[in-house]
Amino acid sequence: MTKYIGKSVKRVEDKRFITGQGKYTDDIKMPGMVYAYILRSPYAHATVNSINIDAAKSAEGVVAIYTGADIPEAIAGVPCGWQVNFKNGDIMKEPPHPLLVRKKVRHVGDGVAIIIADTRANAKDASELVDVDYDLHDAVTDPKAAAQPGAPLVHADAPNNIAFDWQLGNPKEEVAAALASAAHVTELDFVNQRMIPNAMEPRSAIGHYDTAYDKYTLYTSTQNPHLTRLLMCAFVLGLPEHKVRVVGPDVGGGFGSKIFHYIEEALVVWCSKQIELPIKWTCDRSEAFLTDAHGRDHVTNAKMGFDADGKIVALQANTFANMGAYLSTFAPAVPTYLHGTLLQGLYTTPKINVDVTATFTHTNAVDAYRGAGRPEATFLLERLIDLAALEMEMDPTELRFKNFIPAFDGVEQEGYVTQVALQYDSGNYAPVLTRALEMVGYEAFREEQKNQKGDKLLGIGFSTYVEACGIAPSAVVGALGARAGLFESAQVRVQPTGKVSVYTGSHSHGQGHETTFAQVVADRMGIPLEDVEIIHGDSDSVAFGMGTYGSRSLAVGGSAIVKSIDKVLEKGAKIAAHLLEASTDDLDYAEGKWTVKGTDKSVGFGDVSLTAYVPHNYPEGLEPGLDFSSFYDPANFTYPFGAHVAIVEIDKETGFTKLKRFIAVDDVGNVINPMIVDGQIHGGLAQGIGQAMLEGAIYDETGQLINGSYMDYCMPRADDFPSFEVDRTVTPCPHNPLGVKGAGEAGCIGSTPAVVNAVIDALWKGGHKVKDVKMPMTPERVWTAMQG
Amino acid sequence: MANKISVTVNGKQYTGEVESRTLLSDYLREDLSLTGTHIGCDTSSCGACTIHIDGKAVKSCTMLAVQADGCEVTTVEGLATNGNLHPMQESFKEEHGLQCGFCTPGMMMTATDFLKTNPNPSEQEIREALEGNFCRCTGYHNIVRSIQLAAKKMSEAV
């Protein structure tokens, strides 16, 4: 019955994009629209003494200017959506993140005033006439330095800049004891550097207050329209939710950075009410660098102990996580429940403790960036295990095979219970590495490496990972501090003619839901793909949604759709039974029709649909219509896994490192559209490799972002990569109806350590036994490593 | 300062007034509502705004609208002819060369210019030709495949 599922169906959404007809927020124009420019702090830490807007106010085209003082006290700022408590039970420090600062700026880019004018140019011109008087203060940007006594304070009520501290796993003493008696301990200090998401579409928001209907509309480049509406209405502006519509139209990539509720969204909505005109704000790339929530930024010390046989006996991980100046929507969850909980990896490590200190600094907020916490966990584990192999003179793949958790399918065998609070759903780890080694031609490579002479060094690096997607169920994440549920909703509305409109709370911004979801619906309902339309992103048409992030859409959103389909077919069967004068038990449903078993009597889906809406000849007591909604709250996370291998070549004279090959074997459970899944993996790989080799935010000690443009921040380009070699194994998820696990982040989670490990391998083979090369591994850093 | 300009965009003649400082990208998007041309940066780096001026690829954010006076402009909206997709467009769809679609117009405009001078490129040449076009979604893998397919289609067509 799978005409579509498992096939590389070409994307239905492509047509509008390849013809230039995609509608992104900045493409939307409304009559009377005015334009906002946000004046931002050029300093990381300063007191605002005064703001003089007189000259700006009378500048050409200016409609209104607001500063922090104009915003009512009741509007405290944008909230954080996840609460993590201190080890001692105290609740985390959660200083307000105001829409516009009132007294103090806390990072370069903090909003100081909003200037609204008839054109963008006039708004920008007027902004130059606003005169702000600042008193400058010292800043701190490093998450570890921030926690030291005497560091400049970001918020007066967060002593030592600590937002919270947290730990998980076995008692520290037990881990310490196991490490003390280990035959070998590998210890590593490293930085998982700050990343700038750089979705290609800069953020944009349009606020429109409609006086006729007393209704607000927000168009915004979001991954998450409903949650944005909820947060903005309930926690920021105090607006009645039923009078607010939030639309996430076409969105040009997100990678996490467009999950969060941003100040600009609330600002354009609030300002639009004041002036009763639609207002558009679109950020420049320079602003995006300063204000799109950043990712990663962990400073870590980790120790992994092994017995004489190479079995891992214990892991201790201590991390300082940079929150930036304010707690962004999901920020507290990233270094804790999305990072600490993943430190079992795919190994049988019996003792694990993870300790995290989250600090405020005078930098832009840090939150989820593709992978969110899991890349940091994978990096920690995979760097340690490859390094341990070098130190113990063992093969890094053998060391992994020795430590893998044995296969379990979650049906016959129980899910694997980790030391760090999770139960994995299903896993079969050895085959992905075995397959990757085949693809590499491992033995031949090691031969080639041994014989390598001349001016190049060759290296190979591995990374085997397990990650957690579709974070759930709501009750559990609620207990862990989430201030929202993590279910998904879906409505399947069968039209009288048998065409199907599906309303999903997931949001597609490149993932191809309009195709993948339609494949699921068409197959499950036995109807042509063309008869299915997927509708998403508009809070006025979709009942509710939790949006798209954490590789959750198909596993959670897709499952909600399946639930609604089941309801449609159940009711359809009743109607069909009535029309066929049979009992529902005697009917089979296939290829879009109900057939009385063992006969050729049948009725088609279209006829049943029409009957549901023209219920003349109709089952007694049955409601008309064929339209069902469902909410799906998963039983557990899903746990994709995989093996990534990088091969690099280093120019000995310059340190220039070329990625020669990259092999990725991922297991994301069942696959609905292989073409789309491969595409997701490719994109993730580029971002993960980008972190290893090219990207990373640099703040100087005064809190200036010194590489906040594409001339300095290295965006990966086509010629930075070889063609990727990808394959997969399939271990279905046992607890959702599609057996899918999620593919959006896997590429980004597994790849980074593989590349660093490859460089370290090359360096060791060249006689340079360094433990680490800081990311991004620029030519200079690699060259420096060879000078020792 | 307002300047009178007359440009042919996708075969259609437009006459109007523009401020000297108006970038061609803004003119296309705001004045002509041709929003397929995207703005992804402010340093002339990303290529999302790439169009053709008299057949040559240019980042339209790095040209003044007034400079296009008297020129033939082609944007992504003009790539298809008589309702038939350009082979480049077909190939991006067939090889899944796009995800969010934001970089796609610029990618296709650069690639069509590139294939004019190099109709039979190697993979490495294609990768180098995309130096001025960023994509955050695809890892470029399928963009390269798309351009390879387009090259094939276009050379078979002649």
Added chain:
Amino acid sequence: MIPNSFDYKKATSVDEAISLLGDDVQILGGGHSLIPTLKLRLNAPGTLVDISKIESLKVIRDNENSITIGGGATHASIAADAALSEHAPMMTQAAKEIGDIQVRNFGTIGGSMAHADPAADWPAVLLACDANVVIQGKGGKREVDIDQFFKGFYETALADGEIITAVRIPKMASNRHSVYVKFKQPASRFAIVGCAVGIEMEGGVVKSARIGMTGVGESAYRAMNVEKALVGQALTAESIEAAVKNVTEGAEVMSDHYASQKYRTHLAHVYVKRALKMLM
């Protein structure tokens, strides 16, 4: 990303352009250095005089002993020019190393020389080619030897009100060899080190050498001591190694987060060595 306001004037001839220049007026060539600075409001001229439509500035002319490249010739037209590829192949090679397809289609050699970005490619290449820069202003035409052209950080011999109308490249005799190599800054792809070498061989030894370096110091410069050390030597691994020792002598070596002074100095040595070895 919106420039400050300015007036725009389109010139149709060099003379007209010159007549339009004056206080607070800037020339708009290909725009690929100027417009980015306007967009970021790092620069706000009152008037731009557009010389990009002046046909005579785009011409690349094949003379008897030299090739004259119009100041308005684009990097792409230089890359595609047959005479240059035959008589000054380093020009062709370097043109292809600049920016990307779109930048090469519109950026010009005159604009690049006038801008004199310390990491731009043309300055090193023209130094090694022994080019002349043809300049025209209200006072008439003058030709500046490339050795006299670069004056410092974004500074040149160009005076206010002057236009670079051409650069003149001597044709290479058959005993001349040249090459341009570039180590790119990963983000901007400008040169961290760009090294252009032109040598003249006679009787198996170097008769003369010109080495242009860019990206290293505050402006492009000739590595004179390397040039001197090479003269009279056969090109061997050893002679090259010995000659390149002080390639950064006299340069104020720059430092940034991609290349510290130490590393940049090292790269300068590696790249000049590589360039010379390619000519062995």
